[in-house]
Amino acid sequence: MKLILKILAALVALLLIAILVLVLFFDLNMLKPRIEAAARAQGVDLRIGGDIGWTFWPSVGVAVSDIRVAPVATPEEVLAELDKASLLVELMPLFKGNVVVHHVLVDGARIDLKVDRQGNGNWEKLTAEKVPADVAQQQTGAGADGAAPGEPAAAEGQELQLSVERISLSNSALNYNDEQSGQRIALEDIRLDVNQFNLQAQPFDVSVALKTRLESEGSAPMNIALQSGNRVQLQSDLNGAKITGGELNLVINDSGKLAATYEVNLNDLQGDLRFDGSVKVPAFDAKALLGALGTPLQTRESYALTKVALDTRVVGNKNSLQAEPLTITLDKTNLTGSFAISDFSRMAMKLAIKGDQLIADDYLAPEAQTTAAPAAGTGGSTTAGGAAVAVDDGDEELIPLDVLKTLNLDASLDFDKITFADIPLEAIRVRLNAANGQVNLTQTDARVYDGTLAAKGSLDARGNTAVIRFDSALTNVQIEPAMKALELGDNFGIAGGINANLQANTRGITMNQLVDGLQANADFTGAHVRFSPLNIEQKFCELVDLVNKSDTAGLASWDPFTEMRELSGKITMANSVVNVESIKAGVHQLELGTNGKIDLAAGGYDLLLPMKLLNEETSENGCRVPGNYWINRSLSLLRCHGSLETLNPLTDCRPDSKGLANLTKDFAEFKLREKHGDKIDAAEQKVDQKKEELLQKLDKKLGGDGDSDAAKSLLKGLLKGGSRSSAATEE
Structure with missing residues (x-):
């Protein structure tokens, strides 16, 4: 027993001596030129301003600080900076081929991505001017397999046993500025915390928090605060994952709030991705959320859109998605049904919704804020040969034809009762489909005022x-x-x-x-x-x-x-x-x-x-x-x-x-004829007789047979007192 203890003591002593010699006689800062040269060979201007040093407590590790990254061609354009980072590992598992990491710490990471007015990204310069491979090998002194001289290459087929007690990312930021589109995105105060990370299919916790600022020309900036917590379980081959206890909280522009809980199973991550899970969105104020998004909405009734909730199970793959059963609460209305996208490339959607009662009038704009339509003729279009000629309608919103042309939808809506314009519609059935720019309302049935529509x-x-x-x-x-x-x-x-x-x-x-x-x-x-x-x-x-x-x-x-x-x-x-x-x-x-x-x-x-x-x-x-x-x-x-x-x-x-x-x-006239009808008839008969006699006389004067058209025309002129009567009188 004493011999064994002596041997163990000698091994520990030798180990301590080896570590001491390593620290005292091997300065990691000697590697800085080689690391920077290797990066420069890849078109990256990497500069390590701080020291690379050893740490021994609570575990053996390496720490580095003051790192900046820029393209070799333009070293003044810094893409990324890092205040400090460290890696702590357990020493004994390394001898068995296992990597047990106590803590991976990254603090003060900042990344700046830019796109100029020509659409070129500053990160593209990192690989624009690479050093030829033979020169890079001379600068770095690395072997053909990427290992330093005398360093054995990684054993092929050896399964890596990796576990990390904690991964931390703090005080970090990412900025994206697109001068071409005017879009700017800033991710600030990024915090990532991973506890008990491993590749042995054991669950570990992941939490993320960050603040996002979105800016676009012509629109107000949007600030989003995000917090997320998950329990993740990775398969050892990284081909599957399970997320449980997922929580997401969003605060938009300090007033719009949205939360969700979720669970999801991911399979065949490296091949034909498949997933299934559940999503639940507790009741939130959609009106406040829309206002925070820059689209304030006023409704006729104050309660409208203040209590919206969703609960569903989802299943899908890289090409499709189905949410069923789908349960939606819209204030006082309960909706159930399903939603599916059968093909993401065509956005082929199918929606089936059943609801109990909905007062649609409550969701309309208040009457005092409705704008009367302009009188006929003040706007619109004229048509020429069936083609529309657009006229100036001021700021009036256009019909979204481009959206309608891409719409691919098959929808069915069934409601027990909908009140619209104070008209109660019952037993409503609506069937609609849209494809290739055509929207067809194939069925609308309802009972209304004891009749049917x-x-x-x-x-x-x-x-x-x-x-x-x-x-x-x-x-x-x-x-x-x-x-x-x-x-x-x-x-x-x-x-x-x-x-x-x-x-x-x-x-x-x-x-x-x-x-x-x-x-x-x-x-x-x-x-x-x-x-x-x-x-x-x-x-x-x-x-x-x-x-x-x-x-x-x-x-x-x-x-x-x-x-x-x-x-x-x-x-x-x-x-x-x-x-x-x-x-x-x-x-x-x-x-x-x-x-x-x-x-x-x-x-x-x-x-x-x-x-x-x-x-x-x-x-x-x-x-x-x-x-x-x-x-x-x-x-x-x-x-x-x-x-x-x-x-x-x-x-x-x-x-x-x-x-x-x-x-x-x-x-x-009727009463006159009724009273003196015989006398009127006799007088009319006498007038007709006189007209006939006069016609015959005129015809003889004209040399006709007593019934000529010329005589009739002349007689008509005489009765009217026209010019022909004067001619006839002279004749």
């Missing part, structure tokens, strides 16, 4: 102008609640169910152009539709009384509405003008027609309401109009015109003065 449409962005087509159908939609939702029922009301079909199209490169260029046509039908407070039957009877000089209308008791037993019509729209081509309605024994126009740009309307009586009695409780004159005769009696903003049928609908004047004259 169905719509299809398309947007063609392949040219230099967006072309939109849209078809929709309404079935048995109740009008009265829709009027209330649109706040159109202050002075009048419409109740009952309506069916309608609409076809519309437009084109343009701005929203104003799309609105101004809208062309549409629609037809509609309805049954038992009630219009108030105007009573059409009462107005008819009052106007007939006015012509008849009677008072039958005053004897009846009138309801404050018009009940239409049937309704049908057709309208068209172009240049912001709605043309009412025809509206027909049955009101008891009256047939009501409507035609005219509604000028949306000017905010006014002008409609004529011709009426036809089918029976002597307008209705059982209406008025009686005796005489054959009024039956089955289209009568222009009523005209409605005024402002759309103050629309009021009671004040806007008045007797049609022109139509009423013509009716009064025609009715007077």
Whole structure:
């Protein structure tokens, strides 16, 4: 035993002597010229201003300080600097081929990358002027395999057992300045801490913290503070990794905050990368985040976009990504579904979302901040041979045609209920696909006001102008609640169910152009539709009384509405003008027609309401109009015109003065003939006889056969007192 102890003591003594001799007689600073020369051979101007020294506690190691890196051609342009770095290793494992590192420390690393106005990066100069290989070998004294003379090359096939107790990077920065694009990126206060790093598939901790400043010409700078913590497990062959307990926290411009937790498995890192994991984003204030990003957003309701959260599992590879199940919380709305990118090169996306209830109105801009669209004709585009000619729309935002041309999307949206423009839509189903510059709305179905809505449409962005087509159908939609939702029922009301079909199209490169260029046509039908407070039957009877000089209308008791037993019509729209081509309605024994126009740009309307009586009695409780004159005769009696903003049928609908004047004259002639019909017929017969006699005399004068065209023409001139009558008189 004593012998063994003596031997061990001798070995320790020899080891200490060897270390002491190494430190006392081998100065690492002697390697500085060789290291700098080797770097210069590679086009790098490396300068070590501080000492390279040994450290012995708590482990053997090497420390270096004051390092700077620049291109050989321009040594004054410093790319990187380092205040100090050190490497501490355990000595005994080295004899077994293992590297056990206590601490790798890098402090005060600064890297400056620049791109000039010609697009050249300063780092490109590092390899622009390399020293020839034979000269480099002479300068460094290295062997062909890169090892110093007498130093054995690394044993091939030997598995490296590497473990590092701690890796630290502190007080470091990276700056990127692109003079060509005006973009500047600064990473400051970079801190990296790795504990128990190893290649034996054992987990170790990694934490990162840094501050980023992004600057671009024409936009405000953005400051981002990032903190991240992860537990990482690397496979020994570096072909796989597992990250657990991942946490990420971002603070943008001191006010926008976003956090996330995640886990991910990475496989086949050196080949066909595959990954799977989970991501959870706790509720955050998206409105504050948008404001911090320089896009402040005001919503009609203050709660909107203040509570947004996400939870999903992801799986994918280098070419694809799928997030399913996908759970999103949008304030009071819960969304579930999936999202996938099947091909990153084509950005082929697929989205399927199901939601419960969404009040879309709450996310619109406050009413006080909405900007009215300019009147028709103030902006937009004209077309020549189908090609759009852009006109000046000021600062109006253009339709993103370039984005639409690259969009590759297949989307389905299903909601229990969406409220838009105060209109409640239920059981909504939307199907949309986009590819090669064409966006197709293949299905839109919803229940609305006890009826149904169905719509299809398309947007063609392949040219230099967006072309939109849209078809929709309404079935048995109740009008009265829709009027209330649109706040159109202050002075009048419409109740009952309506069916309608609409076809519309437009084109343009701005929203104003799309609105101004809208062309549409629609037809509609309805049954038992009630219009108030105007009573059409009462107005008819009052106007007939006015012509008849009677008072039958005053004897009846009138309801404050018009009940239409049937309704049908057709309208068209172009240049912001709605043309009412025809509206027909049955009101008891009256047939009501409507035609005219509604000028949306000017905010006014002008409609004529011709009426036809089918029976002597307008209705059982209406008025009686005796005489054959009024039956089955289209009568222009009523005209409605005024402002759309103050629309009021009671004040806007008045007797049609022109139509009423013509009716009064025609009715007077009718009454005259009715009273003196025999005498008028005899007088007309006598006039016709005189005309015939005169025609024959004129024909004889002209040498005709008594029925010539020349005689007829001359007689016509005589009756009108024209120039020919004078000639005939002379003759």
